């Protein structure tokens with residue numbers, strides 16, 4: 001597609017967001033459990049997890065394949081697949097945790113911009129049925145030389161470092 005391509009401006013996805021390291025997951029490295037998030041919730045040793053917070057209503061984990069450091073999944077404790085099937089109290093708790101998480105991420109990483117949302121249902125792009133809000137911190141300078149030229153995402157914090165910063169910070 002050259003610069004004069006008449007369809008260029010019409011492209012639905014003019015760019016791509018690469019999830020480096022997710023290839024293992026999408027090519028069969030998925031743990032053999034009925035639900036990854038239920039397994040994480042239950043502390044099943046078959047799944048790798050980094051739990052930031054857990055209470056009776058919801059829990060927060062680090063996305064193992066983060067788009068940015070501090071990329072969180074905020075999920076109901078109960079296995080629920082549809083937003084409309086959540087009880088009002090669960091919605092309130094989950095959205096309250098999103099608010100808290102933004103404060104914590106701003107304090108710990110200095111980020112002031114976020115994307116958050118839910119992929120719900122088979123055609124939405126969801127790879128895990130168990131409902132979860134994705135909260136992605138956004139930074140002023142996300143892409144450096146290695147990201148754009150080397151086609152490799154440079155993560156400046158390891159999952160363990162991020163976990164260390166965020167754990168125990170939620171009320």
Ligand SMILES: [Zn+2]
Pocket residue numbers: 035036037038039078079080130
């Ligand atoms: Zn589940």
